[in-house]
Amino acid sequence: MRIFSKNEMYNIDQETMEKIGLNNGMLMENAGQAVAREIESRIKKNDKIIVIAGKGNNGGDGVVIARILKERGFSIELWMSHKGGSVAEDAQRALKIYENCGHSYKIYEENEEAFQISLKKSTVIVDALLGIGTKGKVRGPYRNIIEEMNEINKIIYAVDIPSGLNADKGEVDVAIKAHTTFVIQGAKQGAFLFPSANFYGGIKTVDIGIPSSVIEQNSYVKRRWSKNEVLSSLPHRDISSHKGTYGRALMIAGSENMPGAAVLSSKAASRSGVGLLTIGIIENIKSIIGSHLPEAMYNLHQSHQGMLSEVKDYSSLQLDAIGIGPGIGRNKETEKIVEEILKQQVTLVLDADALFHVKPHLQKVKERRFPTILTPHPGEMASLLDLSIKEVESDRFEKSREFAQTYGIYLVLKGPFTIVTTPSGEQFVNSSGNPALAKGGSGDVLTGMILGSVLQYENVQKALSNAVFIHGAIADQLVASTHSPLDVLATDIIEGISPLLHELYREKEYSTGY
Numbered sequence: 001m002r003i004f005s006k007n008e009m010y011n012i013d014q015e016t017m018e019k020i021g022l023n024n025g026m027l028m029e030n031a032g033q034a035v036a037r038e039i040e041s042r043i044k045k046n047d048k049i050i051v052i053a054g055k056g057n058n059g060g061d062g063v064v065i066a067r068i069l070k071e072r073g074f075s076i077e078l079w080m081s082h083k084g085g086s087v088a089e090d091a092q093r094a095l096k097i098y099e100n101c102g103h104s105y106k107i108y109e110e111n112e113e114a115f116q117i118s119l120k121k122s123t124v125i126v127d128a129l130l131g132i133g134t135k136g137k138v139r140g141p142y143r144n145i146i147e148e149m150n151e152i153n154k155i156i157y158a159v160d161i162p163s164g165l166n167a168d169k170g171e172v173d174v175a176i177k178a179h180t181t182f183v184i185q186g187a188k189q190g191a192f193l194f195p196s197a198n199f200y201g202g203i204k205t206v207d208i209g210i211p212s213s214v215i216e217q218n219s220y221v222k223r224r225w226s227k228n229e230v231l232s233s234l235p236h237r238d239i240s241s242h243k244g245t246y247g248r249a250l251m252i253a254g255s256e257n258m259p260g261a262a263v264l265s266s267k268a269a270s271r272s273g274v275g276l277l278t279i280g281i282i283e284n285i286k287s288i289i290g291s292h293l294p295e296a297m298y299n300l301h302q303s304h305q306g307m308l309s310e311v312k313d314y315s316s317l318q319l320d321a322i323g324i325g326p327g328i329g330r331n332k333e334t335e336k337i338v339e340e341i342l343k344q345q346v347t348l349v350l351d352a353d354a355l356f357h358v359k360p361h362l363q364k365v366k367e368r369r370f371p372t373i374l375t376p377h378p379g380e381m382a383s384l385l386d387l388s389i390k391e392v393e394s395d396r397f398e399k400s401r402e403f404a405q406t407y408g409i410y411l412v413l414k415g416p417f418t419i420v421t422t423p424s425g426e427q428f429v430n431s432s433g434n435p436a437l438a439k440g441g442s443g444d445v446l447t448g449m450i451l452g453s454v455l456q457y458e459n460v461q462k463a464l465s466n467a468v469f470i471h472g473a474i475a476d477q478l479v480a481s482t483h484s485p486l487d488v489l490a491t492d493i494i495e496g497i498s499p500l501l502h503e504l505y506r507e508k509e510y511s512t513g514y
């Protein structure tokens with residue numbers, strides 16, 4: 001599923017008209033036809049359906065839907081929101097065609113009580129009040145209509161977006177609580193931001209025939225990363241391979257106060273395919289970690305000060321990737337270690353305290369010639385950008401893209417719908433996972449999984465998107481089988497890596513023949 005911003009959608013619309021010659025009226029007809037087909041497959045002949053249409057082109061889509069469903073014999077009442085006023089040109093034309101077919105409609109503004117009665121009698125409501133043209137707080141009769149529709153508690157099918165929402169942002173003033181939203185040509189960004197995502201219900205894309213060349217030229221690649229893509233990109237292990245083939249990684253994690261972060265991140269890395277893992281820790285936590293991971297090698301130092309002298313020359317370890325950050329603490333020594341690590345000519349994964357330390361050194365990140373992966377949660381992202389968490393959360397797509405492009409990094413902005421952004425600005429949204437992951441340690445596990453994963457794939461984005469998908473899918477599976485959203489621990493996620501990978505490889509084998 002593609003995801004668009006409002007401006008991208010308007011540019012696509014404009015170019016489709018100017019360069020291709022499909023005008024807005026044709027697109028509106030296509031949109032109405034396509035949504036009507038979807039609705040038809042979900043309703044019954046005895047349903048009482050209300051279509052409520054606004055003044056803009058979203059309303060025009062609604063008018064087409066009402067006409068098509070009426071022609072197919074369904075019981076449809078079309079309500080227009082306004083009495084007169086500036087109805088969009090193509091919506092006016094759609095209404096004229098509707099009337100030419102012999103159909104009538106009612107107007108909310110002069111019949112508010114009758115609308116209430118119709119709402120009560122209805123079984124299904126089609127919301128075509130406002131689409132992507134909504135700006136600012138909801139005004140006029142729309143506010144009342146939206147509140148009345150939500151109160152009545154019927155099945156609401158929304159056209160393009162639930163009316164009232166901002167297409168690009170997560171903030172919500174007042175909006176339709178939809179059962180399903182039929183998104184035109186692709187979802188708008190707000191469908192993957194909170195709280196607006198809570199209003200969409202199920203999302204179904206309808207294709208209105210916009211040529212793919214127009215889409216490619218007028219929008220960034222932004223889409224949901226699907227399970228099918230996970231399956232088709234899972235790495236294959238050649239029979240003649242050996243441990244060196246799968247990479248040598250170093251995980252610098254943990255400190256006296258946070259030894260567990262080193263256990264979680266290292267163990268997750270090991271379970272995610274690393275050929276040879278070395279754990280870089282301070283000596284006095286070795287006894288805690290060693291018992292958990294006998295397979296690993298250790299790079300021990302009495303203190304972070306001691307570690308700093310060795311960081312300057314890791315050549316003997318012949319590393320392919322370094323992960324740094326979980327639980328290392330925030331002091332002068334750990335900052336210097338992060339600064340030195342940035343000079344290493346290998347793939348880097350920076351998380352947690354390393355993200356705190358990297359902020360003054362972003363210019364050095366920009367100069368790196370090997371992949372750099374930053375995995376912030378919204379709070380860490382806000383601090384990297386000197387913004388509030390709310391500002392980041394409401395605009396996750398743009399904020400991530402600007403940051404990734406500016407510093408030439410791969411960015412994994414965590415949260416529900418984690419977004420993976422590449423240095424060129426392509427974005428892939430994850431849809432696995434649930435609130436069980438909102439717990440200390442689950443980020444450390446993801447860092448380890450990412451470190452393990454990047455060594456298994458030639459394509460960094462696929463490695464990141466797959467690690468994020470698997471991390472979330474394990475939580476989903478635990479909650480669906482043996483756990484609740486309250487009790488999933490980070491260690492449970494690690495224990496879930498093998499069963500989930502096993503299942504995915506079986507499915508891959510089944511679907512691809514190897």
Ligand SMILES: NC(=O)C1=CN([C@@H]2O[C@H](COP(=O)(O)OP(=O)(O)OC[C@H]3O[C@@H](n4cnc5c(N)ncnc54)[C@H](OP(=O)(O)O)[C@@H]3O)[C@@H](O)[C@H]2O)[C@@H](O)CC1
Nearest residue numbers: 013027028056057058130131132133134135137138139160
């Ligand atoms: N390729 C495509 O993309 C295609 C898109 N199509 C469809 O077009 C939709 C976009 O249509 P659109 O641009 O006409 O905007 P739309 O959402 O109907 O709203 C505009 C109206 O809302 C009003 N209004 C605005 N803010 C408001 C507020 N806060 N509170 C109250 N009112 C407010 C505004 O009033 P004004 O500000 O002008 O006074 C104006 O009257 C899109 O979502 C899709 O469904 C298809 O038909 C064809 C192909």
Ligand SMILES: [K+]
Nearest residue numbers: 130159161163
């Ligand atoms: K709508």
